[in-house]
Each structure stands twice: as structure tokens, then as C-alpha cells.
Amino acid sequence: MRLKISLKPPVFIGSIATVIFSVIIIFLPNFNRPVQGSDMKLPALLSTIPVKPVIGLPVRLQIPKLKVNASVENVGLTKDKSMGAPKIPSDVAWFNLGVRPGEIGSAVMAGHVNWYSGATAVFANLNKLKPGDKIFVKDNNGVTISFVVRKVRVYSIKDDTSEVFSADDDLAHLNLITCVGVWNKRSKQYSQRLVVFTDRE
Amino acid sequence: MKIHSIVSRALLSVAFMLGLIGPISVSAATAPSLGAADSFSVLAGLSTAANGGGTTVSGNLGLSPGLAVSRTGTWTVLGTEYFGTGGLSQTAQTDALSAFNNLAGQTTSGGWGSSPWSPIPGVWTVALDTTFTGTITLDGGFDDVWVFQVGQDMTFTGSVVLAGNAQACHVFWQVGRDATIGSGSNFVGTLIASRDITFASGANVNGRAISLTSSLVLNGTPTTISGPTCNSAPATVVGGSSPGRGTVNVVKVVINDNNGTKTISDFPLFVNGTLVGSGQTNNFPAPAGLYSVTEVTSSGYTRSFSGDCDANGQFGLYKGGNIFCIITNNDIGSPLVPVVPPLIDVVKVPNPLALPNGPGNVTYTYTVRNIGTVPMTDVTMVGDTCAPVSLISGDTNNDGRLDVNETWIYTCTTQLSETHTNTVVATGWANGISAVDIASANVVVGQSIVPPLIHVTKVPNPLALDAGGGMVTYTDEVTNPGLVPLTNVRLTDNKCSPVKYISGDTDGNLMLDPSETWTFSCQSRLTRTTVNTVIARGEANGLTIRDFAIATVVVAVPKVPNTGVGSSANILWEISTGILLAGSGLFFVIRRKKSL
Numbered sequence: 001m002r003l004k005i006s007l008k009p010p011v012f013i014g015s016i017a018t019v020i021f022s023v024i025i026i027f028l029p030n031f032n033r034p035v036q037g038s039d040m041k042l043p044a045l046l047s048t049i050p051v052k053p054v055i056g057l058p059v060r061l062q063i064p065k066l067k068v069n070a071s072v073e074n075v076g077l078t079k080d081k082s083m084g085a086p087k088i089p090s091d092v093a094w095f096n097l098g099v100r101p102g103e104i105g106s107a108v109m110a111g112h113v114n115w116y117s118g119a120t121a122v123f124a125n126l127n128k129l130k131p132g133d134k135i136f137v138k139d140n141n142g143v144t145i146s147f148v149v150r151k152v153r154v155y156s157i158k159d160d161t162s163e164v165f166s167a168d169d170d171l172a173h174l175n176l177i178t179c180v181g182v183w184n185k186r187s188k189q190y191s192q193r194l195v196v197f198t199d200r201e
Numbered sequence: 202m203k204i205h206s207i208v209s210r211a212l213l214s215v216a217f218m219l220g221l222i223g224p225i226s227v228s229a230a231t232a233p234s235l236g237a238a239d240s241f242s243v244l245a246g247l248s249t250a251a252n253g254g255g256t257t258v259s260g261n262l263g264l265s266p267g268l269a270v271s272r273t274g275t276w277t278v279l280g281t282e283y284f285g286t287g288g289l290s291q292t293a294q295t296d297a298l299s300a301f302n303n304l305a306g307q308t309t310s311g312g313w314g315s316s317p318w319s320p321i322p323g324v325w326t327v328a329l330d331t332t333f334t335g336t337i338t339l340d341g342g343f344d345d346v347w348v349f350q351v352g353q354d355m356t357f358t359g360s361v362v363l364a365g366n367a368q369a370c371h372v373f374w375q376v377g378r379d380a381t382i383g384s385g386s387n388f389v390g391t392l393i394a395s396r397d398i399t400f401a402s403g404a405n406v407n408g409r410a411i412s413l414t415s416s417l418v419l420n421g422t423p424t425t426i427s428g429p430t431c432n433s434a435p436a437t438v439v440g441g442s443s444p445g446r447g448t449v450n451v452v453k454v455v456i457n458d459n460n461g462t463k464t465i466s467d468f469p470l471f472v473n474g475t476l477v478g479s480g481q482t483n484n485f486p487a488p489a490g491l492y493s494v495t496e497v498t499s500s501g502y503t504r505s506f507s508g509d510c511d512a513n514g515q516f517g518l519y520k521g522g523n524i525f526c527i528i529t530n531n532d533i534g535s536p537l538v539p540v541v542p543p544l545i546d547v548v549k550v551p552n553p554l555a556l557p558n559g560p561g562n563v564t565y566t567y568t569v570r571n572i573g574t575v576p577m578t579d580v581t582m583v584g585d586t587c588a589p590v591s592l593i594s595g596d597t598n599n600d601g602r603l604d605v606n607e608t609w610i611y612t613c614t615t616q617l618s619e620t621h622t623n624t625v626v627a628t629g630w631a632n633g634i635s636a637v638d639i640a641s642a643n644v645v646v647g648q649s650i651v652p653p654l655i656h657v658t659k660v661p662n663p664l665a666l667d668a669g670g671g672m673v674t675y676t677d678e679v680t681n682p683g684l685v686p687l688t689n690v691r692l693t694d695n696k697c698s699p700v701k702y703i704s705g706d707t708d709g710n711l712m713l714d715p716s717e718t719w720t721f722s723c724q725s726r727l728t729r730t731t732v733n734t735v736i737a738r739g740e741a742n743g744l745t746i747r748d749f750a751i752a753t754v755v756v757a758v759p760k761v762p763n764t765g766v767g768s769s770a771n772i773l774w775e776i777s778t779g780i781l782l783a784g785s786g787l788f789f790v791i792r793r794k795k796s797l
């Protein structure tokens with residue numbers, strides 16, 4: 001009898017904790033919530049960039065080959081200095097500390113490869129893109145900007161990814177990121193990232 | 202299949218090695234003889250028309266076989282006009298064709314670049330039609346030649362800029378079909394096109410326009426065709442080298458912004474295979490074709506060139522020239538938290554600036570400042586041809602570090618027997634990053650010429666940027682530490698444009714006077730760690746002088762986003778486990794209550 005009693009409290013606490021954890025999972029699917037990089041910064045940036053044709057904020061990403069037609073969320077950096085990820089699995093996330101798609105430089109968008117319960121997500125088939133495939137971004141002025149895939153590369157999470165976030169060729173690029181590799185339970189992320197590099201047409 | 206791939210790999214690697222360590226093939230361009238065409242500014246086959254505002258021509262105008270009636274519009278010809286067959290214009294056409302064939306037959310040095318393009322002296326080729334918009338800068342010595350070959354049509358809009366001692370009479374354009382010069386262009390050199398030449402509007406040509414078989418048309422506002430200007434090298438070579446030689450100074454910048462530990466000595470440097478030290482002034486034969494800077498690379502570092510070197514570390518050397526090649530190594534990877542790079546400044550002033558009565562003593566004063574925000578250690582001064590360089594004052598707290606706002610003064614005295622350019626390279630370290638600045642000073646011996654001095658500093662704000670990068674404002678300050686006002690002061694930044702003049706010409710005379718500080722500004726949006734090199738140029742007493750400033754900005758790069766979920770994060774599993782555990786917990790609670 002005594003043995004039973006001594007076991008009960010930890011089990012009880014564990015159960016409550018699991019329930020709370022599940023609730024968090026349901027309501028806050030994106031752990032890496034942006035802590036900075038809000039829209040507040042944009043007017044200041046706009047005033048200093050010598051923008052010729054004004055390029056709007058991205059609102060839709062379309063990849064006809066993959067039948068992707070996704071809403072664009074804005075993300076900044078998470079607490080651990082990672083680029084944020086979309087909150088909704090069918091959305092993509094644009095890194096709003098970088099340039100806008102169509103501006104000179106490398107704009108970056110991320111999308112989930114899969115979702116809870118084994119569901120697929122927006123970039124489940126991103127690995128099927130090949131050089132020459134077309135990608136379209138619609139901005140909030142209703143303008144569609146088209147991009148062409150240049151190369152596809154896989155990075156380990158330890159690799160230098162400078163070239164994903166910047167370019168020095170004075171051209172406009174859009175780079176798409178999703179997860180590949182194996183799931184690491186401890187770090188709660190995949191071991192690799194697939195990056196599709198595109199150039200503005 | 203396997204053997205094939207091994208063989209091709211081996212061949213590739215052999216070719217690669219040869220490319221790296223083999224002799225550099227030099228396609229030196231040569232100036233063809235123009236014969237009778239030399240005296241013509243405008244020469245065409247059938248007709249020439251000045252539509253619009255009229256045209257001024259400094260030399261001769263000729264048509265052959267075209268007659269005088271085919272020269273239409275308003276022309277101001279300062280030379281003589283020749284028409285038809287059997288005269289000077291026909292001889293000129295024959296000689297121009299020979300020159301055209303000579304140009305077309307010269308061995309290429311490579312393809313055309315895009316604006317802003319600074320081709321070294323050589324033969325630059327496009328096989329088909331080409332449209333170039335922007336600026337081509339030709340920087341070289343009195344004897345350097347540029348040949349531009351275009352297989353078919355050429356459309357050029359923009360400017361050809363001569364720098365250093367480059368000569369308009371040593372620039373040639375050979376166009377296989379039609380040539381069009383866009384409105385407002387400043388064109389330089391002798392243009393020989395097989396067919397039509399069209400000037401859109403208001404173009405200026407420092408050179409000649411020759412259509413071998415067809416027509417020359419000038420549209421719109423007045424066009425001027427003059428020159429080409431041609432100066433011969435001065436009798437006395439002003440520079441820090443013996444006659445027939447130039448100096449080469451290779452300057453190393455090392456950036457460890459991602460925990461790298463290499464230092465300057467970890468990257469041995471070579472000029473055409475000869476070992477050189479960073480910052481040392483070396484003499485090499487000149488004029489020569491291409492020189493190439495190479496180094497023993499360290500894995501884990503990227504490499505880039507700036508200053509007088511092109512992207513491949515190559516440069517041309519003219520007689521008496523002073524080449525500075527800056528080579529930057531950055532450890533691969535970017536910091537999550539950016540470190541603050543140091544910023545150093547050195548200025549060097551000789552006293553006296555000239556020894557008109559012949560050999561004598563000169564004392565150099567070197568002023569080294571920390572113009573950044575972090576203290577520097579391991580401050581070195583190398584490359585100077587004067588010894589010993591002694592620290593006189595400045596390290597007020599005697600900590601051996603060049604603290605922010607400290608000014609260290611060094612001096613050195615030497616005897617000069619001939620005109621000499623003395624260079625010093627100051628290097629300091631902070632946070633794993635080296636800061637470098639170069640100062641040169643010219644002393645003229647045996648001539649009553651006071652050589653000019655120029656000095657430039659570049660200060661970025663901010664020096665470090667968080668992930669995602671952002672806008673950086675570079676403030677460039679140009680001063681004149683010499684005695685004579687400088688004309689034609691201009692700045693070129695390899696990573697930022699436009700560099701805008703802000704203020705400083707207080708008396709509005711367009712000359713940088715010794716008391717003035719001219720401020721320039723440039724903004725750039727950085728997304729990765731960037732090293733900018735700015736070159737300031739100025740002229741006085743027939744001499745062009747330069748100074749360099751090099752500034753690093755460190756930019757952090759974000760980690761990749763977390764865009765997936767593992768099977769262990771299956772939401773149903775989480776919920777069902779949660780319910781199961783909660784249920785069992787409840788069960789135990791109930792059991793416990795019951796048992797109590």
C-alpha cells in the first residue's frame with residue numbers, strides 16, 4: 001500500500017503536464033514565434049532603398065508544377081536567431097528582415113514539408129522542382145513577379161547558409177526553404193534543409 | 202563509364218592546376234598603323250549626314266567613294282575635307298581597312314564584362330551583336346593598348362573613362378557590322394565599323410569614327426568628334442621604382458567572424474610565383490602583360506580581391522606604376538552574433554615634399570589612428586622603404602593597444618637620390634578581424650615639382666549588423682595633407698554606389714585645398730559580411746595620386762527555419778497519450794482515495 005502512495009504524485013503531475021503540453025501544441029503550432037521583424041521596420045527601410053519600380057509586399061506564392069498556391073505570412077527571427085516558420089501548414093513565410101521578392105538581393109520564403117498527424121504541408125513536394133521551373137509571387141499591388149529555378153541544394157543545419165540569405169550579383173532572387181533529412185528528437189528538427197534558388201525573370 | 206569519368210576528372214584537375222600555376226598567357230593588344238586614316242576624325246564610304254544641331258570635327262573629314270554632295274547637314278570641320286576616289290580619302294579608306302583587319306586578327310584576352318567594367322589592357326571580344334550600357338574604365342600606362350572586337354553590331358550607351366595614364370589614341374573598336382553610339386555618350390578611341398555608324402544625339406567622341414563601306418549619321422543635338430588625345434610619357438618617371446619597372450604591393454585582410462583563427466602569415470602570397478610579404482613593396486618588370494596574385498589557401502576560408510586586382514587577382518603593370526592588390530580571406534560561415542570589426546587609418550607626410558637641388562634627406566611622419574569603436578592589438582607597420590620607423594608618441598596609457606581615438610606618431614628619416622614613392626601598410630587586430638590602411642607619399646628629386654598628397658578615410662555606420670542585415674551608411678572623408686590644391690578629385694568604391702559628394706569645398710573652387718575636408722556618403726544594404734575598398738584620386742602639377750581606404754562590416758546570418766515536424770510530434774499521438782496518462786492519473790487518484 002505504501003509503495004503505491006509514494007508513486008502517485010509524480011504520475012499525476014506528469015499527466016497534467018502532458019495535457020497542458022497537448023493544449024499548447026493545438027493552439028500554438030509554431031514554437032518559434034518571431035520575436036522581432038515586425039512590419040514596423042518596413043517604412044524606414046523603404047525610405048532608404050533606391051527603389052525604382054516599387055515592389056509591394058508578397059501576398060501569394062504560386063508554383064504551378066507543384067499545384068502550390070499559398071498565402072504568404074511575414075516572419076522575422078526567432079529567439080534562437082533562426083528564420084521564423086509559417087504558423088499554418090498551407091502557408092509560406094517570407095523573411096521580412098531581408099529584401100522583398102523582386103528586389104535586388106535574395107528574398108527568402110520557408111514552408112513546412114509536413115505537419116502533425118502525418119499531414120503534408122505546402123512544400124511537401126519542393127524536392128521535385130528542377131532548374132527551369134517557374135515560380136510566381138503576387139504582391140499587394142496585384143503585380144505578379146516571376147522567377148525561374150536556378151539550382152536546388154541540400155544543406156546540413158550546421159552548414160554555412162550565407163548564400164541563401166544574400167547575393168552579391170545585383171540581381172533579384174527568391175530562395176525557398178523546407179526541411180529534409182531525418183528527424184532529430186532531441187533538437188526537435190530535421191537534420192537538413194532543401195533550398196531552391198531562383199532568379200527573377 | 203567509370204574509367205571515362207576518372208580520366209576526365211584527372212584531365213580536369215590537370216587543366217585546373219595548369220590554370221593556377223602555369224604561365225599566364227598574355228594577349229597583349231597592339232596599336233595598328235592607321236596610315237593616311239590617322240589625320241581623319243570622320244571617314245565614311247557613301248555618305249555622312251549631320252542631322253539636327255550640327256557637328257564639330259577637329260581633324261579631316263573624308264568620303265570615299267562618296268562625293269561632296271553626300272556630305273549633308275551642318276559641319277564645322279577644323280581640318281580639310283576629301284571626297285571621291287583617287288585622293289587622300291581613298292588612301293585613308295585602304296589604310297583603315299588594313300587597320301580593321303589587323304584589329305580583327307589580334308588574339309583575344311577574353312569576353313566583355315558588364316558595367317561598370319574595368320578591363321585591363323588587352324583584346325576584348327564579343328562574337329555576335331552586343332549592347333553595352335554604362336561605364337568602361339580604362340586604367341593603365343602611356344603605352345597600354347585596348348582593342349574591342351565586335352563580330353556583328355555594337356550599341357554603346359554611356360561613357361568610356363580614361364584613368365591613370367591611359368591614352369585615347371591607344372583605344373580601338375573593330376565592329377563587324379553597324380555601330381550605334383547612344384545619346385549623351387562619351388566615347389573614346391578609334392571606331393572602325395564595316396557598315397553604318399550612327400550617333401543618336403549629343404555624343405562626344407575623343408577619337409575617330411570610320412565607316413569602311415557605308416554611312417555615318419549624326420542625329421540630334423551637336424556632336425563633337427575630336428582627338429584622339431595622345432600624350433607621350435614624361436621624360437622623368439615619377440614613381441617608386443627603377444626605370445622599366447613598377448611596384449606591386451599585395452595587402453592581406455583576414456576576417457575571422459565565425460571563430461576562425463588564421464592570421465596573415467597563414468596565407469603565403471605570390472606575384473607570378475614570387476613569394477611576397479603582405480604590405481611589402483616589390484619591384485617588378487614593366488610594362489608587362491598580366492600579373493597574377495596567388496596564395497596558399499587555407500580550407501574554410503573564402504578569398505576575394507579588390508584594389509587594382511580584378512576578381513581573379515590579375516592586374517597589368519605599367520612603367521612607374523604603383524599597384525595595390527588587396528586580398529581578403531573570410532572564414533566560411535557567418536556569426537549568429539556579429540562581432541565588431543576594427544578600423545585603422547594611416548597618413549604619411551614627407552618633409553620636404555621635393556628636393557629640387559638633388560639628393561638630400563627626407564623625414565616621413567606617419568600618423569596612425571583608430572577610427573573605429575574597438576581597441577586594436579598587434580599594430581604593425583610594414584612595407585616601408587625607410588628604416589627604422591620609430592614610434593614617437595601616442596600610446597598614452599602604455600598598454601600596447603591602439604585605443605579608440607588614440608593617435609600614434611611614427612617618424613623615419615632617409616636619404617633620397619631619385620624621385621621615390623614610399624608606401625606603408627598599417628595593420629591592427631580586434632575580435633579576430635584585421636584592419637588595414639595604406640599610405641603612399643611621393644618625393645620628387647631634381648625637379649622643381651611639388652608632388653600632391655591625398656588621403657581618404659571610410660567609416661561605416663553601423664560596423665556590425667544582426668541577422669538579416671540592413672542599411673549601412675559609409676562616410677568617406679578626403680583630405681589633402683600636401684601643399685598644392687588637387688583637381689579632379691573622385692572616389693570609386695568597389696561595393697557601394699553612388700558615392701555622393703556632401704560638403705567640404707568651402708570656397709567653391711572645385712579644388713581640394715590643403716585646409717579642406719571633403720565629405721562623401723554612400724549607402725548600401727548589406728546581407729553578409731562585406732569589405733569595401735574605396736580609391737580616392739586627385740591631380741596636381743601633372744601628377745595623379747591615389748589613396749585607399751578599406752572598411753569591414755560584419756553581418757550575422759540567420760539559422761535556417763524549422764519547417765517540419767517529426768513523427769513523435771504527431772498531434773493525435775500527443776493527445777491520445779495525454780488523455781491516456783491523464784486517465785491513468787485520475788484512476789490512481791480515485792484508487793488512492795478509495796484505499797484511504
